[in-house]
Amino acid sequence: MxxxxxxxxxxxxxxxxxxxxxxxxxxxxxxxxxxxxxxxxTLDGDLAGLRVDVPLRVFYPGYYPTLTRLYAELGVATEPVDYATSFSGADGGLYFRWRNARWGGWSVPYVWPQDLAHPRARRIAAGALRFQRRARAALAAGALNGASIGEFVADERIAPEFVDGLLLPAIATIGTCHTEDARAYPAPVVATYAAAGLARHSVRRACDGxxxxxxxxxxxxxxxxxxxxxxxxxxxxxxxxxxxxxxxxxxxxxxxxxxxxxxxxxxxxxxxxxxxxxxxxxxxxxRYRALEVVMHRDPSLMPTRRADWSPVNARVCAEHPQPESTIWINRVQPALRDADPIFQTVMPQRAPREDRVIGRARFERPLVxxxxxxxxxxxxxxxxxxxxxxxxxxxxxxxxxxxxxxxxxxxxxxxxxxxxxxxxxxxxxxxx
Missing domain, CATH: 3.50.50.60 (FAD/NAD(P)-binding domain)
Incomplete structure (x- = not known):
């Protein structure tokens, strides 16, 4: 045929x-x-010839079993990467952060006590624990069908600090969509993603991209x-x-x-x-939503304090319809570990300095x-x-x-x- x-x-x-x-x-x-x-x-200068995926192609086996099997059959070698994430506001100040403890293919997210010093961070952490318990129970009972994630968290009275400060920005970042698009996501889709081992399996990438x-x-x-x-x-x-x-x-x-x-x-x-x-x-x-991805070297799109930088950095501002996500490429691509900082910003709220831009790409992403x-x-x-x-x-x-x-x-x-x-x-x- x-x-x-x-x-x-x-x-x-x-x-x-x-x-x-x-x-x-x-x-x-x-x-x-x-x-x-x-x-x-394709980078130039001292890194001439080195390639960076746009958008970054990462996965974790718990939610990507078919892709994992495909890579294995193709003989594509993969490696674990640190995908710890920070959340900052309009002023660039950190308000929540999780880190990853990794052993081989296993990963456990955790929060340092100092990261919970502010009451907002503690309410986010408490909301996350309540959401996980309630969403898992509802998913197992088949009680989520037909509900959006926005409807579910409202019915369950999940802390708004968690919903608006972490849950919806995380969904919007993963699904590359607007915050209100994230609110409309089917609750079973979000609960299934959260239950598929994200807190156990390391995020991985193909070693050679x-x-x-x-x-x-x-x-x-x-x-x-x-x-x-x-x-x-x-x-x-x-x-x-x-x-x-x-x-x-x-x-x-x-x-x-x-x-x-x-x-x-x-x-x-x-x-x-x-x-x-x-x-x-x-x-x-x-339906689809247009988005932009910018590769650049402008650190002003990262959290204000260098000590707050994570591999993934979300900027959440009420005046923007979508969160901005900036990936610190050096932390997820080992060949760049010792190079000057390189970033990939998805759905930018601000424009990086034009003389620091490496490349731009535009896509359309399906809405769910x-x-x-x-x-x-x-x-x-x-x-x-x-x-x-x-x-x-x-x-x-x-x-x-x-x-x-x-x-x-x-x-x-x-x-x-x-x-x-x-x-x-x-x-x-x-x-x-």
């Missing part, structure tokens, strides 16, 4: 790699390199077209019940037996020239709310239709926080759908 995969993010690379084991797969990518590494930055992951996946793909400029996709049914799918791109038109969209849902809808009403309604139900359950169910119904030849995968296409895990999990699922559609055992294509 000839199969086209459109989009070279982690979902597209994974789907193409899996399907290439049995089929002739062509990957189309609009960037000059696969999207998974298209925004990464996203480039190593992309290289291994690309090595197994039949054909890769970068700067492909896909313009439209349309189905061409034949009278005998068979069919093909036409992909119109910068180099001409090609016919494929199946096409997998590994793009955002809104981008897939724009490319699918003959979308049915059901496809249009389903893909339109997924209680309406996503219906949209995901509709997507699964589409995938279950007999004779289907067009498919979708991406971080938006699986339940949970839209991260690398959901992207890879959806790619594995779609590869299984395609292989079943053409009569091949899908178990042959799953990471083990």
């Amino acid at each position: 000839r199969i086209a995969v459109i989009g070279g993010g982690i979902a597209g690379l994974t789907a193409a790699w899996q399907l290439s084991r049995q089929h002739q797969v062509t990957l189309f990518e609009r960037h000059a390199v696969p999207g998974f590494v298209a925004s990464s930055v 996203a480039d190593a992951v992309a290289a291994r996946l690309l090595a197994g793909i039949h054909q890769v077209h970068c700067q492909a400029g896909v313009q439209a996709v349309r189905r061409s049914p034949h009278g005998d019940g068979s069919g093909s799918v036409q992909v119109q791109h910068a180099r001409g038109d090609e016919a494929f037996d199946h096409v997998v969209f590994a793009t955002q849902a809104n981008q897939a809808l724009a490319l699918l020239a003959d979308a049915t009403p059901d496809e249009t309604a389903t893909l339109s139900a997924f 709310d209680t309406g996503n359950t219906a949209a995901l169910a509709a997507l699964q119904r589409l995938h279950g239709q007999p004779g289907r030849r067009v498919w979708w995968c991406g971080s938006y296409a699986e339940a949970g926080v839209p991260l690398l895990e959901s992207a890879v999990r959806s790619a594995v699922g779609v590869a299984g759908c395609v292989t079943r559609a053409v009569g091949v055992d899908p178990s042959l294509h799953r990471p083990t």
Whole structure:
């Protein structure tokens, strides 16, 4: 079978790699390199040639089992990193912080007594303990379905200092969304994430970054077209019940037996020239939020006191719709340990000095709310239709926080759908 995969993010690379084991797969990518590494930055000067992932690609095994298995099958070496986090206000002053005690692959977050000197910090810590107890109990009892996290914490009367000072900024930082978007997150999604071992497993990264992951996946793909400029996709049914799918791109038109969209849902809808009403309604139900990531060397975006710097530093201000998160790259990429400070700021509230900027990247991230359950169910119904030849995968296409895990999990699922559609055992294509 000839199969086209459109989009070279982690979902597209994974789907193409899996399907290439049995089929002739062509990957189309609009960037000059696969999207998974298209925004990464190459440093210069004394660090010439060293690459930094943009955005930073980290994971922890408890919430990323499919990604963890994929890395193991690819032979991608990973290492634990310190992901301790500080929370500061508009004045740059620290108001809460947790640190990590790590032993091998295990990690235990803790708070120093001096970090609890202020009453606000103590109320945040107490709220965190109450939230963990109540959320775990409600999740186990199946009592969270249909509720947003904002509704849950209000009903449980969780301390506002914790909710506004830590919980919502943390969700917004992980999901790269606005604070009110975070408040609308489904309570089961947040509770499941919190219960999946974040307090036990170390955050990890691929030792050689996203480039190593992309290289291994690309090595197994039949054909890769970068700067492909896909313009439209349309189905061409034949009278005998068979069919093909036409992909119109910068180099001409090609016919494929199946096409997998590994793009955002809104981008897939724009490319699918003959979308049915059901496809249009389903893909339109997924919403996105634009965001910016800036690589720079400006320490003014960090907490005011150098002693308060953590690997991850959140700035939470009521006058901004989203928290600002600045990652101290030197603390999470060992090759930069002794270099001058380098930072990656996500959803910046302030602009770093232009002469300190290394690079900028802009993305759109899927939003998650209680309406996503219906949209995901509709997507699964589409995938279950007999004779289907067009498919979708991406971080938006699986339940949970839209991260690398959901992207890879959806790619594995779609590869299984395609292989079943053409009569091949899908178990042959799953990471083990």
